[in-house]
Amino acid sequence: MSNLIPRAEQIRKRILEMAFFGQSVHIPSAFSVVELVRTLHDKHLSYPDNDPNHPDRDFFVLSKGHGVMSLYPILEARGWIPRSAIDSYFAEGSPLPGLYEASIPGCEANTGSLGQGVSVCIGLAMSARLRRTQQRAYCIVGDGELNEGPVWEALMFAGHHRLSNFTMIIDSNNLQAMGKTCDVLATSNLESVLSGFGHRVITVDGHSESQINAALENLEDAPLAIIANTVKGKGVSFMENENSWHYNRLDKSTFDKSIQEIQGQA
Numbered sequence: 437m438s439n440l441i442p443r444a445e446q447i448r449k450r451i452l453e454m455a456f457f458g459q460s461v462h463i464p465s466a467f468s469v470v471e472l473v474r475t476l477h478d479k480h481l482s483y484p485d486n487d488p489n490h491p492d493r494d495f496f497v498l499s500k501g502h503g504v505m506s507l508y509p510i511l512e513a514r515g516w517i518p519r520s521a522i523d524s525y526f527a528e529g530s531p532l533p534g535l536y537e538a539s540i541p542g543c544e545a546n547t548g549s550l551g552q553g554v555s556v557c558i559g560l561a562m563s564a565r566l567r568r569t570q571q572r573a574y575c576i577v578g579d580g581e582l583n584e585g586p587v588w589e590a591l592m593f594a595g596h597h598r599l600s601n602f603t604m605i606i607d608s609n610n611l612q613a614m615g616k617t618c619d620v621l622a623t624s625n626l627e628s629v630l631s632g633f634g635h636r637v638i639t640v641d642g643h644s645e646s647q648i649n650a651a652l653e654n655l656e657d658a659p660l661a662i663i664a665n666t667v668k669g670k671g672v673s674f675m676e677n678e679n680s681w682h683y684n685r686l687d688k689s690t691f692d693k694s695i696q697e698i699q700g701q702a
Contacts, residue, residue, distance in 0.1 A: 458526025499553025580612025595634025
């Protein structure tokens with residue numbers, strides 16, 4: 437699959453182009469999960485015949501739906517959405533929403549309301565278990581999203597049923613919409629809490645594809661939780677760990693500066 441999926445810097449460049457054209461927000465939220473989304477599509481998600489609707493496909497739910505720009509360049513590369521949709525992002529009549537929605541090929545659910553994607557993904561994993569298929573279900577959730585109660589109800593369910601075909605990846609970038617996660621609502625001792633819920637826990641550098649891949653290959657008879665330490669805005673210096681960029685829009689100057697920094701990493 438490596439010859440199909442764009443490199444991380446190519447994905448970030450496309451995100452910038454989409455955000456600048458559509459004057460959209462949430463750029464850093466997309467940047468922080470680029471390597472996570474890319475590694476899943478490049479190494480782990482199975483789509484027989486490259487068909488996003490194949491009945492035997494694996495499932496991927498981007499629970500932090502506002503990071504969806506990280507996924508669109510991959511769907512374009514797979515041939516599931518046209519280049520014209522990327523180029524006209526957020527224009528009038530654009531087919532691509534600013535959140536992860538099931539109307540888009542390769543998207544399994546609507547996750548604009550945070551806290552629901554984990555439940556949906558665990559439901560897909562349980563369905564595969566009951567049908568005795570080999571399908572796996574993967575979910576990326578934001579660390580701020582862990583504030584939502586339904587996430588923990590779902591994780592209790594997955595641990596109780598030992599859903600070894602379910603993997604949750606936490607985008608742990610330490611920021612959320614209104615500030616630092618530790619200030620808004622701290623989630624202390626996350627590793628021990630998840631372990632107590634019956635999940636195997638692995639912590640990785642969320643921008644190291646080799647570490648992400650190794651963790652995803654660590655399969656045992658229990659659900660897997662990967663804590664991916666990431667940088668919100670990774671790749672553009674003035675966006676990194678700067679929470680105002682959760683809502684800021686690019687102008688010509690900041691767009692040009694961002695593109696230069698990304699291209700310098702190629």
